[in-house]
Structures are given as structure tokens and as C-alpha cells.
Amino acid sequence: MATAKARAIASISHAPGETLLAKFARGLGDPTRLRILQLLLDRPRSVSEIIDHLSMPQSRVSNHLACLKWCGYVATERQGRVIIYRVIDRRMRAVIELIREIVADNAAHIASCARIGD
């Protein structure tokens, strides 16, 4: 019952403005962040592991990880020297898969959109 009330209150605080929605979308709007998310959806990984997989400068990976953490999609845990990142919002997998499906059927269209670069 308290749960229902809590849900109701939460539901009011829902309905975020388009500004925030857009910000979320831009969060997914970077190929590097998507690759990182994909790796983390596979399983939790340390930063070095991600860097190895992506073959990118460390600062670049670290910056994108910070972004993902800031947005609350991933969390960190220190294990000795290394820091392990993992996805904490289960729905991230669903969004990415849904997007992947849509893109699969619109690849040519999307690729041709000149207002958005590659």
C-alpha cells in the first residue's frame, strides 16, 4: 500500500521533458559509448580490459566511462588495483536491442541523413 503510494508519487515525477530525453539519447549517440556498453552488457569488466578491447587512448575510454556512470547506467566497484564497471539499469539492454532492430530496417535511410554526420 505504501508501495502503491510511492509508485504514484514516482509516476508524477515521471514524464520528463524532451530536453532530458534528448540528453539521454545523446548519451547513446556516440559509437565509443555504445561499444563500451555492449562490452559491459556482455559482463562486468575492468577499465584496462575495455581499453584493450577498443584499442583507444586511455583518457578517451575513461571519459566515456565517466559519462556512462554519471548518467547512472553503470556502476563501479574497486577490486584491488582495478575498477570494475557493470551495467546497473537492466533496461539498457532492451533499448539498445530495440534500436538495433529499427536501425537494421532503416540502415540505408539513416546512413543517408546529411543532417547527422557519421
Next chain:
Amino acid sequence: MATAKARAIASISHAPGETLLAKFARGLGDPTRLRILQLLLDRPRSVSEIIDHLSMPQSRVSNHLACLKWCGYVATERQGRVIIYRVIDRRMRAVIELIREIVADNAAHIASCARIGD
């Protein structure tokens, strides 16, 4: 049977790279485009109608509409003087709703992310 083969071929062309996924996400990453999509998910509308709702310069709305059309999310149909836009990919509603849910539970986090502006 030809259909099955076609599907198989299509399925190979599936699995789009992160670059295209990211491009899609950036397509949703603009508040104006999201507002337009929301209006069009409500029902098909003419350009003028959208302009009225958004109170924005005509060229701005038109540019964003072009982007949405380019990506294959909306289609147009001329009716006399006006041009009617409507959403053609049913999944657009699902993506936006899913994103809305995630953002609702992460609003504070996302808002605080300094790597992405408002």
C-alpha cells in the same frame, strides 16, 4: 520461400555497426525532433500545425522534419496545399516510451552529466 530467403539475406545485412546505432540515437538526441515526433505519434499533422504547436521559426521545424524523413521514421503526403507528416515506423513509439521510462528513473543522474550539455 522467396520470402524466407529474402529474410535471411536481410538478416545478414542486419547487425548494424555502432556507428549507425549512434547516428540513430543522435537522431533522437534533439529536443525539437522529439517534440515533433511526439506530436506526430499523436496523429499525422501538417507542417503548419507543427509550427504552431512549437512556436518556432518555420525553417527550424522544416529542417528537423527533413531529418526525420531522411531517417525513414516519418513519411509525407501532399493534401492540396499542405503536406502531412506521419510516423511510419511503429517501433518509434516503443523506443521513445522505453527511453522515457529509463529517464524517469535516472533524471537526476542524467541531468548532472557534465559531458553532455542541456
Next chain:
DNA sequence: GCAATATATCAGGTTATCTTGATATGATCT
């Protein structure tokens, strides 16, 4: 404490994206 390892942060230059105003296209009406 000191060196080494792992990760984070920051500033500067570069590129991408958004916005605006002006102009172009295209259809309708008289």
C-alpha cells in the same frame, strides 16, 4: 616512504550540430 600500476581529470584544438534569416520551389486560386 617510494616506485609502479590503474584510473581519473583537465585544457586546447577540431569537428559536428543547431539556429536563423534569406531565398527558392511548388501548388492553388483568380
Next chain:
DNA sequence: AGATCATATCAAGATAACCTGATATATTGC
């Protein structure tokens, strides 16, 4: 045809986002 209405396109300036290299922080092992 000419005028008008509806929409599209383009160029230029402003802003946002990305990348890199250098530096900072934090933990472990000696």
C-alpha cells in the same frame, strides 16, 4: 499569368561534443 500560401533549402555564425596529451589521484608491493 500573376499573386499568394505552404514548405524546403542554403549559408553563416554560434554552440556543443569529441579527442588527445599531459597531469593528477589512489592503491598496491617493496
